Amino acid sequence: MSGGYNEIHPEPTTFISKYLISFDHKVIAKQFLWYGIFFLGLGGLMALLIRWTLAYPGVPFPVLGNLLFPDSAGIVPPDSYAMLFTMHGTIMIFYAITPILIGAFGNYCIPLMIGARDMAFPMLNMLSFWFAFLSGVVLITSLFLPLGAASGAWTSYPTLSTMIGSPGAGQTFWCVAIFLFGISSTMGAVNYVTTVITLRAPGMGYFDMPLTIWGLWLTAILNAIFVPVLGAGVILLTLDRVLGTTFFLAGASATSGSGDPVLFQHVFWIFGHPEVYILILPAWGIVSDLLSFFSRKPAFGAKSTALAMTAVTVLSTLVYGHHMFTTQMSPLLTQSFMTLTMTISIPSAIFFANWLGTIWKGSIRFDSPMLFSLGVVFVFGLGGLTGLHLGTVTTDLYLHDTYFVVGHFHYTMAASVLLGGFAGIYFWFPKMFGKMMNEKLAKLHFWGTMIPLNGVFFGMLMIGYGGMHRRIYNPFVYDSLKRLIPINEFVTISAILMGLFQIVFVINFLWSLKKGPKAPNNPWEVGTLEWTIPSPPVHHNYDEIPVVKCGPHELGNPNLKTGRDFQYQTEELVQG
Amino acid sequence: MKRADLQSNLAMTVTLIMGAMLFTTLFMGYAIYRSASTYWPPMGFAKVALGLPTFSTFLILVSSLFCYLARVATQARKVEKARLYLHLTLILGLAFMLTQGFLWSHLKATGVYVSSGIFASILYGFTWIHAAHVILGLGTLLYLEIVLKNTSDSTIRKVINVEKFWHFLGIIWLIMYFTIFVL
Numbered sequence A: 001m002s003g004g005y006n007e008i009h010p011e012p013t014t015f016i017s018k019y020l021i022s023f024d025h026k027v028i029a030k031q032f033l034w035y036g037i038f039f040l041g042l043g044g045l046m047a048l049l050i051r052w053t054l055a056y057p058g059v060p061f062p063v064l065g066n067l068l069f070p071d072s073a074g075i076v077p078p079d080s081y082a083m084l085f086t087m088h089g090t091i092m093i094f095y096a097i098t099p100i101l102i103g104a105f106g107n108y109c110i111p112l113m114i115g116a117r118d119m120a121f122p123m124l125n126m127l128s129f130w131f132a133f134l135s136g137v138v139l140i141t142s143l144f145l146p147l148g149a150a151s152g153a154w155t156s157y158p159t160l161s162t163m164i165g166s167p168g169a170g171q172t173f174w175c176v177a178i179f180l181f182g183i184s185s186t187m188g189a190v191n192y193v194t195t196v197i198t199l200r201a202p203g204m205g206y207f208d209m210p211l212t213i214w215g216l217w218l219t220a221i222l223n224a225i226f227v228p229v230l231g232a233g234v235i236l237l238t239l240d241r242v243l244g245t246t247f248f249l250a251g252a253s254a255t256s257g258s259g260d261p262v263l264f265q266h267v268f269w270i271f272g273h274p275e276v277y278i279l280i281l282p283a284w285g286i287v288s289d290l291l292s293f294f295s296r297k298p299a300f301g302a303k304s305t306a307l308a309m310t311a312v313t314v315l316s317t318l319v320y321g322h323h324m325f326t327t328q329m330s331p332l333l334t335q336s337f338m339t340l341t342m343t344i345s346i347p348s349a350i351f352f353a354n355w356l357g358t359i360w361k362g363s364i365r366f367d368s369p370m371l372f373s374l375g376v377v378f379v380f381g382l383g384g385l386t387g388l389h390l391g392t393v394t395t396d397l398y399l400h401d402t403y404f405v406v407g408h409f410h411y412t413m414a415a416s417v418l419l420g421g422f423a424g425i426y427f428w429f430p431k432m433f434g435k436m437m438n439e440k441l442a443k444l445h446f447w448g449t450m451i452p453l454n455g456v457f458f459g460m461l462m463i464g465y466g467g468m469h470r471r472i473y474n475p476f477v478y479d480s481l482k483r484l485i486p487i488n489e490f491v492t493i494s495a496i497l498m499g500l501f502q503i504v505f506v507i508n509f510l511w512s513l514k515k516g517p518k519a520p521n522n523p524w525e526v527g528t529l530e531w532t533i534p535s536p537p538v539h540h541n542y543d544e545i546p547v548v549k550c551g552p553h554e555l556g557n558p559n560l561k562t563g564r565d566f567q568y569q570t571e572e573l574v575q576g
Numbered sequence B: 001m002k003r004a005d006l007q008s009n010l011a012m013t014v015t016l017i018m019g020a021m022l023f024t025t026l027f028m029g030y031a032i033y034r035s036a037s038t039y040w041p042p043m044g045f046a047k048v049a050l051g052l053p054t055f056s057t058f059l060i061l062v063s064s065l066f067c068y069l070a071r072v073a074t075q076a077r078k079v080e081k082a083r084l085y086l087h088l089t090l091i092l093g094l095a096f097m098l099t100q101g102f103l104w105s106h107l108k109a110t111g112v113y114v115s116s117g118i119f120a121s122i123l124y125g126f127t128w129i130h131a132a133h134v135i136l137g138l139g140t141l142l143y144l145e146i147v148l149k150n151t152s153d154s155t156i157r158k159v160i161n162v163e164k165f166w167h168f169l170g171i172i173w174l175i176m177y178f179t180i181f182v183l
């Protein structure tokens, strides 16, 4: 494997080597960012189609309806509905959040924040993006297949996902796409783990790393361990579909000797629960850092935050059974999984309290990255609390597979990760592109996202609590659910509003890219390494590898005599 | 340890953990299928005759030995010797694949088809997945055939990594041999 080993690489000159087949972590980060934003838009459009169907069943989708569904006069048909929620979930989780939070920020921040010139394995990094790209192509192609894309939900449980439930090629394409994406993720994981361990600047101990890096590093470790589990699952599923094995077929659908559909659920959630932490850990890290930066004081208990995040990482491997309480598990198992699930609350509460401790009595600057970070604190609080209702067996038996679950994971995953991602984008945009974003539009974008977002997701919690199941084409054929129509309309209108406000972001992003004022080296006045170099950084990041002398959150130290209220990580810690 | 060596070791360790997790998942599934069924092999099936799988085991273990010798020779800076052992590893690896082919046609000849239920699914599915990894391993051996022309540090690192992967494949096969064929 050709390795960088932190020497200076010659700068690429041709268009292809500079922008396409680039080995430069900064360029690869931007590739992932564009890729993720594209899929965010696509997944968001699908969400609106789903929401429209739930609020106005039988009414054609405005504007695009006739174009997308000519055969049904613009109304979303039932089979397309199943495809839409399947692809929405798949796209948002694997093709939007993962590339932005892990692909873009991981690639951009890790080398810059630890003072390295690139990743440990630049070529592997390049391949990681192109595997993701290939995977995206396969997934998009599947939308145009004769029988349509996969429609067995993002969890793709058999028998829905076997040839019995999904006879079309869409589900097979889905498996292939996920497998390719897994290859991309694990390549990234190898790189991140190795880079953080071996390329930290001299003087930087693990606890001198910004918490962003902690989050990304723990994510990479979880990725390396658990993505292959899903890999095994989709391989077996593909074999069942294509070559006629019967791993997940039971009963009459398995001609002789029975497979086990529930086994897939185990495999999926052994991966799936760590996966949700894979997605949230980078956001936690980013938020932990930003709260400190914009409160102008050190991160409260930074070390315990890092350790609590590590504890969550370890515990997250032991709780997957809480997704399967209703599969007739033995009560001994459900009780154990419930207890383990509740145990996660302890480290979660620790770093959550640390967040509050960080902003407590800070001289808070309400710049857009901070607004989004505070947003995360709020929505993640709600999301985490609703998790407790689901983690308790007795309440989950009622709430399972209702919109309450959908509300829960949108608060934890969609809301927290999305807001965390936006915080990161607003924060690092000046470093990435050397331009400032428009702060007024950013604030408009924040409120325009935050308020409808709570309308959408809190509404989901309520309709779920009211008994509405997820994944039903038209819930209102059940009389008992008719009374939920008004809340459903409210949720849909909020969703449309939230969607519209994303246009503000896109405009701001594109406009700033072209016309934004030039960014200074350190617009936010923080001390981590990436802010010691020009915006955007030169090809090899650091002319000289920096030497780290203090932690990442040295803000508001009363002994500082430099006229600044922060110090760089390259400066000796000022003492009284 | 030099940084490049450390990076190479770390990356390979993570890679092997990934491979181990993939196969662990398969074995976990197998354990569940077996503990859930009253008879194994299920009614209407017989155990696979051990001759062919044992021969495969022999081949892949000896190839592992040659791979080890190739690495030792590379580290001792004896290119010619290293290449000889590399050829032998590659040949035995190909022979292993050949025996797998025989195994599959033997299964078919004895009436065990891919779609004959869970017993057949495991026999075919697991050996296929392992074989796919062996093909990958053969690819890395071929790559070594190209680059093992000198004994620079970077060549040595490559040989070490390929060796680890090849042993990994051998160990997985050994576990499969005992759990699927012998037990």
Ligand code: HEM
Pocket: A155, A276, A277, A279, A280, A322, A323, A341, A342, A344, A345, A348, A383, A384, A385, A387, A388, A390, A391, A392, A396, A399, A400, A401, A405, A408, A409, A412, A413
């Ligand atoms: C704070 C502690 C948390 C607890 C106790 C918890 C508990 C649970 C439980 C018990 C379920 C299963 C509900 C059911 O299907 O009946 C669930 C579903 C889910 N949770 Fe959480 N959760 C927590 C945090 C998170 C976080 C941080 C994320 C993501 C970033 C997350 C994402 C999800 C997802 C995606 C699902 C649903 C998957 C599906 O069925 O499609 N959860 N959670």
Ligand SMILES: [Cu+2]
Pocket: A272, A273, A276, A319, A320, A322, A323
């Ligand atoms: Cu979970």
